[in-house]
Amino acid sequence: MTGLSQGIAAGPGVHEVTVEGGVPLSGEVRVPGFKHALVTVVAAAVLARAPVTIDNCPDIEEARVLAALLGVLGGRVERRDRSMTLDLADLADKPLDPALVGRIHGALYLIPGLLARFGQVHMPAAGGCPIGDEPGGGRPVGQYVGVLERFGATATAGPDGSLTLRADRLTACDLDLRDFTADRTLRSGPLYSGATKTAVLAAAAAHGTSRLRCPYPKADVTELVRVLQELGYDAAYDPHGDLLIEGRPDGGHGRPVRHALVSDLITVVTWATAAALTGGTVRLTGLTLDRLPAGLAPETAVGRAMGLRWAVDGPDALLLLPDPPRRSVDVAVVSHGIFSDSGPFLTLAATLAPGTSFIRETVWQRRFAFAPQLNRLGTEIRVTGSQARITGGRPPRIPGQDLVAGDLRAAAALLLASLAVPGPVRLRGVEHLARGYEDLTGELRRSGARIHSTD
Template sequence: MDRIAIIGGARLNGEIPVSGAKNSAIKLMAASLLTDEPLRLTNMPRLADTRFLGKLLMRLGVSVTESDGADGQQTLLHAPEITSGFAPYELVSQMRASFNVLGPLIARTGQAKVSLPGGCTIGARPVDLHLQALEALGAKIDLHEGYVYAQAPRGLQGAEITFPIVSVGATEHAMLAAVLAQGTTVLHNAACEPELIDLQECLNAMGAKVEGAGTSTVTITGVARLHGATHSVIPDRIEMGTYAVAAAMAGGEVRLTKARPGLIDSLLDKLEEAGCGVERTADGVIIRRNVERLKAVDIETAAFPGFATDLQAQFMALMTVADGESRIRETIFENRFMHAPELMRLGADISVSGGEARVRGVSQLEGAEVMATDLRASVSLVIAGLVARGETTVSRIYHLDRGFERLEEKLTACGAQVRRIQGDGEPEL
């Protein structure tokens, strides 16, 4: 099993281009099931998660072709016909978001059999809101032996759907299903994340009629069919925020390009509060840290535009060496402090009680062997390793490969000493 090794102490200076958003790309890929014409996605990240979903889509009848074009990395998806409506457990279990093929399959073919996604290391994240939305649209749902059997032989029907709690996944899923429903669907208490706006823009480019994404009310007027389109994936705000924190941690000056700083204003505000220099540019942001030590600041995760839960672990790593004590409150996912014990192996002073962590900054972290527990936690350990004395080795980095494209290459280009060690213990060339 591969590992990442980091020798701490190097300042970061240079430029890092931000990749397309993983959380958006995988939902856009699922949209290819809604039309018999090609969907071309540009600014596509090459990640384990996009490969997982590509394998599932191919099983359902979608051809998936990756290439490099004038617009950068792109993926062409084409489903002239759905050859199977069966999404098995061994594929769905590899990535929760692949469950979102259920709605498009019902919308286009009237039936589907899709595995429930199973558990998650950062919380239960049940799919009951997804299923309730599909039932509201007229789908008949039965659960047997870990599978969802869904039917809508006469097609889906528009409906008024009010989510009891805000759910990004359920909002996206309902949008994907409702675009081919008869009549109008209104989603109340919808999630407002930027990825929903990206999905709306892609669906509308395919001929859908969706409005309101990015607000708490989304209206979808169903159409009879969708056509092919070309769409550029939004920049990945979590990757952008991660490298911003890495630059603040290591010191130096890093320019993040192909990015939209407005997507991470809540993080940039906290970095400035801690004493980091932040300069928003036309195509990204510049992060400067020349002071010896940042100040401790408190954060509380919240739905967009609040502080993203997917940046909480990274910010905690930054606070481990800040001057003073910070409080980090997690409000989105339960059990999302599993990185804390691993940071403590590096010498961090952290105490966790329920949904709150208290981080007392130390003057120096020490390199050690640590283990990734989930995607965002794994990169927080890499960030900590950038300043830890000696060598830090992070194992179980398949989590990293799910969501960060060319991580070692991007950090090394800015002066970090980061390398991948292959399973046999030899550095990857």
């Protein structure tokens, strides 16, 4: 292993920063590939018997940990510039390191490929952001088990959150993914995305042709389907939106594949919010403008409704303009629409708009757990059940506060909020940023933000 997987034991280094806000941002930022698509494309490479090169690969915690896990299993993983090449033809059936698996959530998507190769997998308890409904914010794993059982696997859950799965072979099935939603009509909930990704991977490894009805439709799944097609799998959507996949237990056509990830959609939302909060102008580059507009269509609609402005500025760039939100919104975050990851940023932007905004969360019920911390900066956000009521015209403005972030997007939202405060704010929990951003604090500094490590 080289590049990406080296130094994995070091982990995130910065836990606390002090922000001196009140400075408009100005600069150019390159946006890497989409975190959520990365984990599924890596999982697809486990199915393959040929090298897979991922271009536009983000240098984030998920990538480093997945590379290390696969390296331990005998895979050859190489990082050069912004690409990662995985040659996993000679993977061996070895134990997965619980310490590594416990650092990310995405390790769970390795299960279908490993199960197809070895007939058994023991997956230690996975980590990730504590935004689930389980005690302590634990995230559910039953959807992965439920899907794989439909393909013929048997599973046992350990008291420590680990999973042991066995299957002599995976067999194609007809699966309605609405069975894994909290609301079949709304088609939303915390299980839907993970169930769909697992089903797509299992169907590719199974014997026979599977029909996946009403699959989760977002970019992390469409990127996975695209990569499977490039690997030689017959995978296509029918006119009803169902996904038909003919399994290839042989691992595809066996020829090397190179795939450029779609740009990270949530990074774009993050910087759009930062520009609006600080009254700055930021140019985003390296964008996959062939796929980005479709992936961000729901967020784009909300941004337009608020009055935010941006412009295409070249073949791979957007110019984020310094206009603050001018109108309130009433929106629902749903699995087939606005990303749950975008919710904290929309909430933050709504504090600048006149009037009262309402944002309803239907995926992760703990997504608004950061609101009390944000209110310490002077915002007025009232959370009732799964809905946030945001009083406009009350942006972050009270300095001298000590804040604590409990998850990735909370850390990013609180960091951006601190940029709007005319004075010092101390923020702990910034280590969570490593799971979704290459170097958010560094990029903000280079764009004019005054951020100092206090570790």
